[in-house]
Amino acid sequence: MLNKWFFKHIDNSALVVFRIIFGALCFLESVGAIFTGWIKRTLVEPKFTFNFIGFEWLQPLPGDGMYYYYALMGIFGLLIMVGYKYRLSMICFTLMWSATYLMQKSSYNNHYYLLMLLSAIMVILPANKYASIDAKINPEIKTDAMPQWCRIVIILQLFIVYTYASIAKLYPDWLDATVIETLMRGKKDYVLVGELLQQKWLQYLLAYGGILFDGLIVPLLLYKPTRKYAFGASVIFHIFNSLVFQIGIFPYLSLAFTLFFFPSEVIQKLFLKKKTHYKGGAVIIPKHQNIFLVIFFTYFIIQIGLPLRHHFIAGNVLWTEEGHRLSWRMMLRSKTARTTYWIENKANGKRFKVNLNQYLTKKQVRSASAKPDVIWQFSQRLKKQYKANNMAIGVFVDCQVSVNGKPYQTLINPDIDIANMPWDVFKHSSWLLPVK
Incomplete structure (x- = not known):
């Protein structure tokens, strides 16, 4: 029964x-990063980047290398769009985007x-079977149909994202x-709407509207009587986010999901008038369907489990941020910090203050002042640097x-030397104090 449903x-x-x-959108995101100065601020100006822990070997290319890197990603985006060498182009874009995601956290974003x-999912989807250069060059691959799981995987991924985003908002x-x-x-200076955005009634509307939208949008889109209204709400919601929060391509990517x-x-x-609409409903079960189903369910078990991990780590995730990333906890809190790093010479016990501006960009200073994992990473970097100069140090942080x-x-x-503390991925770090 499951096979018939998945492979219909x-x-x-x-x-x-x-x-x-x-x-x-992949093309626009890539070239946009060049022309908006994002690459310069995030990957060129810093002396180093704060990677996801375990990926320290991933560092930006020297000189103008990252500009060429993103230009190449833009080319792969265009190749994906026209469907030329689709699988190879999709794999290359996925690997390159994943590398830039893992090599820096200063601009961390759930999107x-x-x-x-999505890029990894698109690698396995047969998206080049029609209206593509691949199908024109190789007519034998051209088809009007796809297995139903191709639609299911997109909808299920979207459901997980929105559901966790809604649940995470249920706090005081x-x-x-x-x-x-x-x-x-920070939006007071916006033309026409700046003052409106400061109105408390509108802020309450946005707060509760956000909970309801995230929690209900997928079910409402799936239900035929409410689909058009849900689509209208999606347009308003995502255009608002695009204009007010300026979060790049992602509101438009979210709107593109509604196609499914x-x-x-x-x-x-509407979009493919010359295409024949497929009505066959054939069930074609692949030879290795069991392997596929194992991979499918394993992936989604991980996707469901990752956002829950903070419940098994002591402390408030909004405070410690342990279990915050990869959990669809979007725009849930704003942090400001007053942080001082002290280096202690182990040989004589003398301490001196660290000037963060000597090591970090302004954006990095904000991360290294409030985010525990970045604080730990910067402490490790200071320890390594001084060790290279034959000086054993400890790093103490007043945060x-x-x-x-x-x-x-x-x-x-x-009172704890952060530089000489281990990092626990799935455990609470004892040097983090509880919020009162």
Whole structure:
């Protein structure tokens, strides 16, 4: 029964159109990073980047290397869009995007993680079977159909993202609109809407609207009577996010997902008028279906499990950030910090203050002042640097953090040498103090 449902063939219009939009957005994201100065600020100006722990070997290319790197990613985006050497282009883009995601955390964004996952998923989807150069060169691959699992995998991934995003908002600072108020303070100067965004009634509307939208949008898109209304809400929601929060391609990528919720006849008539609509419904079970199903369910078990891991780590995730990443915890809090690093010479016990500006960019200073894992990584880097000069040191951190405008509290135990503490991936770090 499961095999018949997964491997039943349906019309592939939604996937074909999505591939074209996806490739175009990959191109825009890549070249946009060049022309907006994102690459310069994030990957060129820093002396080093804060990687995901375990990926320290991934560092930006020297000189203008990262500009060429992103230009090449843009080319792969165009190749994906037109469907030329699709599989190879998709693999190359996925590897390159994943590398840039893992090599820096100063610009961490859940949307970057989503693009990495989607790129990996697109590698295995037969998205070049129609309206592609590949299909024109090799007519034998041309088809109007795809297995139903191709639609299921996109919808299920989207459901996980939105559901966890909604659940994560169910905490006091979001429910009393404190988070939205904090986010909107920086928008006062926006033309026409700056003052409107400061209104408390609107902030409450955005707070509860965000919970309802994230929690209900996928079910409402799946349900035919509410689909059009849900699509209208999606357009308003994502355009608002694009204009107010300026988060690149991702609102438009989110809108592109809605292709998979509408009847394939509608998508075909709107975007692929010359295409024949597939109505066959053939069930074609591949030889290695059991291996496929194991991989499919293993992937989604991991996707469901990762956002839950903070429940098994002591402490408040909003404070310690242990289990925060890869968990769809989007725009949930604002942190400010007053942080001082002290280096202690192990030989004589003397201490001296670290000037962060000598090592870090302004953006990196913000991360190294409030994010525990970045604080630990910077301490390790200082230890390594001084060790190269034959000096054994300890690193002590006086870190006062305010979450969502609340009073400052001590995050790091100032009496513990962070540089000589291990990093526990799935355990609470004892040098992090609890929030009061």
